[in-house]
Amino acid sequence: MKYLNIDGQCFYNMVVHASNKLEAQKDYVNSLNVFPVPDGDTGTNMSMTFRSAVSEIKNMKDKSIEEIAKKLAKGALMGARGNSGVILSQIFRGIAKGLEGKSEASSEEFANSLMEGSKSAYKAVMRPTEGTILTIIRAAGESAVKSSSEDVETLFKEVCEYSRLILDKTPEMLPVLKKAKVVDAGGMGLLIILEGMYEVLKENMKKVDITDTNESVAGPASKNIVEQDIKFGYCTEFFIISNSTDVDSFKSELEAIGDSMVVVKDDDIVKVHIHTNDPGIVLSKAIKLGELSKIKIDNMREQHRNILNVENESYNEKAASSESEETHELENTELKKYAFISVAMGSGIKNIFEDLGVDFVIEGGQTMNPSTQDILECINKINAENIFVLPNNKNIIMAANQAAELSDKNVNVIATKTIPQGITAVTVFNPDLSVGDNIQAMEQGIDIVKTGSVTYAVRDTEMDGKTIKEGNILGLVEGKIQDVGEDIFGVCENIISSMVDEDSELITVFYGQDCEEEKVKEFIENIQEKYEDADVQYYNGQQPLYYFIVSVE
DSSP states (O other), X not given: OXXXXXXXXXXXXHHHHHHHHHHHHHHHHHHTOSSOSTTOOHHHHHHHHHHHHHHTTTTOOSOOHHHHHHHHHHHHHHHOBHHHHHHHHHHHHHHHXXXXXXXXXXXXXXXXXXXHHHHHHHHXXXXXXXXXXXXXXXXXXXXXXXXXXXXXXXXXXXXXXXHHHHHTTHHHHOHHHHHHTOOOHHHHHHXXXXXHHHHHHHTTOOOOOOOOOOOOOOOOOOOSOOGGGOSSOEEEEEEEEOSSOOHHHHHHHHHTTEEEEEEEEETTEEEEEEEESOHHHHHHHHHTTSEEEEEEEEEHHHHHHHHHHXXXXXXXXXXXXXXXXXXXXXHTSOOXXXXXXXXXXXXXXXXXXXXXXXXXXXXXXXTBOOBXXXXXXXXXXXXXXXXXXXXXXXXXHHHHHHHHHHOSSEEEEOOOOSHHHHHHHHHHOOTTSOHHHHHHHHHHHHHHOEEEEEEEOSSOEEETTEEEOTTOEEEEETTEEEEEESOHHHHHHHHHHHHOOTTOOEEEEXXXXXXXXXHHHHHHHHHHHHTTTSEEEEEEOOOSSOSEEEEEO
């Protein structure tokens, strides 16, 4: 069947099927991550981002391709996780821009939208690297606009064939891919999406449903809260569809009738989240501004009672109670000058950040990157003139920057790539200094601290001149493999040795949840004897996947 034009329903089927296909193959995409460590999560991040996008359009019926694409892009933007997810969200933001004003799209029009997706993705990256997902979307866009086909199915066939050809060449563009004998993981994820979209046209699929993975989303656990602590009992969420909404005035009206308020405007859509005792008043104020959509009201007191009586309740019930507990105190304080948000994995490391004065710690990091929306919601929960965000992971920085751009508050992302860098940033912060001076001090501080870590290999490979077998213990320094061995303590001692120099004054070791405490104590005693001129500290970080995280300053 020829498709001279594709309408909104067809486009819906294309992206839903593509999302299902990526979800089914995310583990394969994960396996293509170059580093053989157990946090290769490109496939997971891309799938979670795209499923978040698709969930935004699941109830849209008989809508134009412009409307579907626009809502899809919004969902991807808010649900973006990791660098690959952020780039994917920008790709679909560009595609939506290319489809503006169209009820359906011809082959030429859709080709132009793919090119817009490429332009948008490249703009989002400060220093684009070829041989990555960026190269594949550019290949898709360029092959599409060069196509002479009037049939959209044929267009997609050509796009997929050329994109796969370029993907197979990515090892020649990036030596690290060639050494690992893999193609780029992000590029593969995008190709799976493109091929999923093509399959709908090729097989003439008329109805596609979103696959239910039955996966719960990890989140903060509820604890130490009693029902009377829940000041506002109904978690109320909805969207306002309006071109003229005065968000600031609307937010001012809501402040008096609730807390945990998040009001985010993007073009003609306003997303509202608030805890209140009278959802009816909130909705009646909102209806004056425009059409309401996706209204959701949860009784948090009832959910809390269920938590006390039922051990295996769903995460959604946990989240409402937990969110009330963790943000209640924050939102009822006076406006403060400075506040911090940090990302951390491991209850011990989380406690360290809280002890250092961090206002909100988002659970996440390796294998569990928080989304743009996760970070944005935390930003909106904090009552401060200036907010600093510490991603503490290079794969979270882009999502943090995207959240900062979406916020109307003064948010500064300090580009911390490791837990030690984040701790150093908080430590050098001085509340008596200006924002600019603090940013300068924190950036200088994180440049000085050295970071190492000990984990294990998830597959055989060759990297940095080292032959690595699955199960080997890996010692990393500044993200590069420094040592390969069989013993976690021996490898940790070797990386510390490579990090310490005559100017080193402080060695800090965070040991993970898989370490035996008594053996750790013996190890630390040896390190103290070996480096008697330096202070040696150690903490139970309780982090997963990494036996040790080490800093030297």
